[in-house]
Amino acid sequence: MATNRTFASQVTCVIFLAAAAVQGCTPRPDGPAPSAERFFAALATGDTATAAQLSDDPGQAREALNAAWAGLQATHLDAQVLGSKYTEDTGTVTYRYTWHLPKNRTWTYDGQLKMARYEGRWQVRWTTTGLHPRLGEHQTFALRADPPQRASVHELGGTDVLAPGTLYHYTLDASRAGSNLIATVHAVVDALRPFDDTLDPQLLAERASSSTKPVELITLRTDDNNRVAPMIGSLPGVVITPQAELLPTDDRFAPAVVNQVKKAVIDRIDGEAGWRVVSVNQNGVDVAVLQEVEPSPAPSVSISLDRAVQNAAQHAVDGQGGKAMLVVIKPSTGEILAIAQNA
Known part of the structure; x- marks a missing residue:
């Protein structure tokens, strides 16, 4: 009898230990990764409505996700789960985003998506860091272009004959001038008389008021603009538009040849534009630079x-x-x- 009890006790002990071992090997309930993967899959296809519904604040999430896609002008997104961790009902999922932007640009970075379990179901705890680790509340992305400085054209001795510069295009917009049109026109004619003595205040006012588009006035180089702009630049209806241009350094130096050279090289002097991704606040003000690629200028041209x-x-x-x-x-x-x- 004693032997039987000992055997039974041993069997019971083995069964208990085996059960304990099985319990120890049983996988823990699913962590946050599967829910996060569903969120990333929806976000990657631009389905912001579905992605937002996987969060604890669908309204705020969808608004932020839509703003991100629009601000980046993205064509598509690759989202990858790098890992996850959790304790009890909170966790984080580490992600890698690769945004595909216009002109074959890409932007890749890592971040963490906050997760929480509600009634046994994992959800995204929505914050803007789910889009980027440095993105603050009420902020979104904006894509900025940084044009490169144009290359110059130089002669055999090394001096420039064509160099990057700026022209200033003046127009008169009667709708902006409003009741100040007559006063503006008289000031404009006086300021531009050294460059165009054919302007007549009455005729200019009639042209401007009868036109549905701004009336062309004149295009000035930097030195002339620096004299004229202080006189009329702030008047109602006067619009000054800077325009990047390749300009002769000396108008007397082989003007016919230089003009032909300009036409021949104009497509070779722009280089490659740079670009930036910035965070902007709800007022559209830049907050921080999140990614930047410097412009790459084209090499100078020799004649x-x-x-x-x-x-x-x-x-x-x-x-x-x-x-x-x-x-x-x-x-x-x-x-x-x-x-x-x-x-």
Whole structure:
């Protein structure tokens, strides 16, 4: 009998230990990763409504997700789960986002999605860090372009004949001028008289008031704009638009040739634009730079004209009594060093 009891006790003990071992090997209930994966899958396809419903604040989440897609002008998103951890009813899922942006740009970064379990079901605890770890409340993304500085064009001696600059385009918008149109027109005509003495206040006012679009006034270089803008730039109806342009450094230096050179190289001088992703607040003000790629300028362009030779050739033809033209060619290479004419 004692032996039987001992055996029974041993069996009971083995069964208990086995049960304990089985219980210890039984997988814990699903963590937050599957719910997070559903959220990422919906977000990656732009289905912000479904993604938002997987959070504890669908309204705020959907608004933030829509703003992110719009601000980045994204074409699509790759979302990857890197890992997860949780204790009891809270957890985090580490993600990697790769946004695909216009012009074949990509933006990749890692962050953490906060998760919480409500009545046995995991949900996203919505905060804007679910979009980016440095994104604050009531903030979203904005994509900014940074144009590169245009390349210059230089002559054989190394000095620039065409260089990046700015032109300032002036227009008159009668709808903006309103009741101040007549006063604005008189000020504009007075300020622009050194550049265009054909302007008439009455005719300009009639043209502006009868036009559905702003009336073209003049385009000025930087030095002239610096004199004119303080006089009329702040008047109602005057619109000044800066325009990047490749400008001659000397209007007297082979103007016909330089103009043709400009047309030939204009598509080669822009380089590659840079870009930034910034966080912006609810007022549209930039808060922080989250990603930045610097512009890459194009290399400068060289032409065979030689400034010293060109100036000498121009001086020679200017001294002729009749029409004259002179072309100077380097014998060893056939390169044109100068093209000058006096008419």
